[in-house]
Amino acid sequence: RDxxxxTYTESGTRKRMGRKGIGKLAALSVAERVKVISVRDGDKSGCILSLNISNxxxxxxxxxxxxxxxQINFLKIDETKSGSAIIMENSRYSINKTIDSAKRNISLIFPFACQTFKIHLENLTTGATATIDDTTMDIVKLSDALLTFSDEDSEYNEYLNALHGAFDNGRYYRVLQEKLPPDQLPAQKVLHKALTTIKEKMLLVTITGEQKAFDLSICGWIATFASSSDKKRNTDFPVNHISIIANDKLGQFDILPDISTDRMGEAYVVGQFFVDLLEETELPDIAASNRQGYKEDDPRFEKTLELIRKNALRxxxxxxxxxxxxxxxxRDLEKANKAKESKEAFDRSIREVVEHPDFKKVIHDSQPVKQALETAWELKDTLKDTYKKIMISHSSDDKPVIDELERVLHFCGFxxxxxxxxxxxxxxxxxxAYTDIYDYLKNFFVNTTRKTDLCVIYILNQGFVEKWDPVLEAGAGWVLNSTWYPMYTDTFSSVRRPFPGTAYTPKLNFDMDEKQSRTLAGAIYRISQHAGKLEQTEETIFQFIKTTRLYHG
Incomplete structure (x- = not known):
C-alpha cells in the first residue's frame, strides 16, 4: 500500500489494514508452521510457511x-463459494486451552468485534464453542463514567451512540433514592457525556517530500470500571488500557503508560480511539518494527497522545x-451528621454544667468569673456553625497560582x-451575597478556636502587607493561635515574623522544579493530616502536582 x-480493497469500501504485507512474519513468531489455504470459484490453492524450509x-x-x-480441506467454509483459512501449527507458546480464557484474551486483541465482525471459537477436542461479537458493550455496562467522541458524519457515530445509550447513569443514584427521603437527595450527577470528535490540523511531510495539511481526527470512547473487582478479570492482558485503532486494525494495544498523569484513578481506565491518520497512505510508515505500536517521536503519534491525555484522560x-x-x-453524609451530633452533645453537656444550680451558686459572688462566662457564652451563641477546615489568606494578585493549589487540595479530599x-x-x-468580610472573619476565627483541625495557609509576597484584608486575616489567625502554614510566591524574604521562616518553607509558583514541588507536597501532606484528610500520601500528592501548572520539571 503506497x-x-x-489504499482500498477490491470492493473500494474498506481501507487496507496494513502496509507492507508482513503478517506472515507475525504468524511465524508464534508458530513453527503456518498453512495458508484458499478457495475461489472452485479453484483451490495452498502453501506452507516455515522458518525451516528444506526443499x-x-x-x-x-x-x-x-x-x-x-489436502486442502475446510472446516467452516463452503467450498462452492470463496474463503481462506490460516492454520498456525505447533505453537511456540503455552496458551490456556479453555474456551472462556481464549475468549477473554482474544476479545482484548480484537476490541472492535461487533455484529458485523464476529469471532467464532471452537475447541475441536471438547466441542466447546464461543462467539465474540460485542466486547465493548460489556465493558460499558461495568463502568461508572463514560465519554464518547464522535460527529454525525463519522463512520463510528452509530456505534458510539449505542455505547452512550447503554451506559447506566443511575447506577449509584438509585441507591440514594432508595435510602434517602426526597428532600435530602442531592442533585444527580451526569456521569456520561457525548462529545464531538477531537480534531486538529497538522502540516506534515508526505512520502514524496511534499508538505501538506492533514486533519488529525480522533473518535472513540473512554470509561472507568465501577470497581476493582470489575476490572480484575482472568486474562493474560491488562484490562485497564487505552487502545489505538487505525484502518480498523489494532495499531497499539495500550497507550496509557505514555499519557499517564500518575493519578490513582487510572487503574480503572479503559478506552479505544480510532485514528486513521496514523496509517495514512500518503505519509511515511510509522509502525514500530514489531508492528505492535508506533514510533514514539513521530509528530502524528505525539499529537495523538497529547490530545487524548488532555481531552479524554483528564x-x-x-x-x-x-x-x-x-x-x-x-457514607460521607453519615460521617458529617455524626460529627455534628458529637458537637451538639458537647454543647449540651457544657450548658448543663453552666446552668446547674450548684455551679451558679459557686460563682454567684465571683463577679470576674461571672462576667468572663457570660462573655464567652454570648460570643458562642452569636456564631454560625461552619465546617471550614482550610482558610487561604492571600493577596488577589496571586489568584492564578493559588487556583492550582486549590486543585491540589481538592485532590487530597478537601x-x-x-x-x-x-x-x-x-x-x-x-x-x-451581602457578606461583610470583617464580621465574617471575626465570627469565623472565634468559632473555630475550638476546632483543632482548622488550618490557615498564608500565601505571602512583598505586597501582602500592603493590603488590609490579608493583614486582617493574618492578625486574626495569629492572635487566635490557629494552626498556620506559610508559603511564599516571590522571594523567601517575604516570610516575616511571626511566621516561622526556614529553608523548608515551601514556595508556590508556576514552573517549580522537582525539589520545590516535593517540598510543597510535603507541606500539603502535613496540612491534610492535620485536617483529617488521609486519602493521599506525600508521593501521590507530588505526582499530582506534576500534572498541574505548578510543575516544570
Missing amino acids: NADN KNADGKYEIPAIPDD PILELKADATKEKNYI EKEEILYSSSNYYESGFE
Missing part, C-alpha cells in the same frame, strides 16, 4: 512447499471523581465547602 490507487528445486533454490488439492478522571462522590454520598478562599471560582468556597 498510493491512493491501492530445493532443480536450480538449488529453496521453495515454499505447495499443498496438494486433496476529563474521565474528573467524572470518575464525581461518580465516587455520588457512590460514597451516604471539599469546596471545607475551604475558605475568597478569590475561588467556586461559590461554595467564597463569601455569600
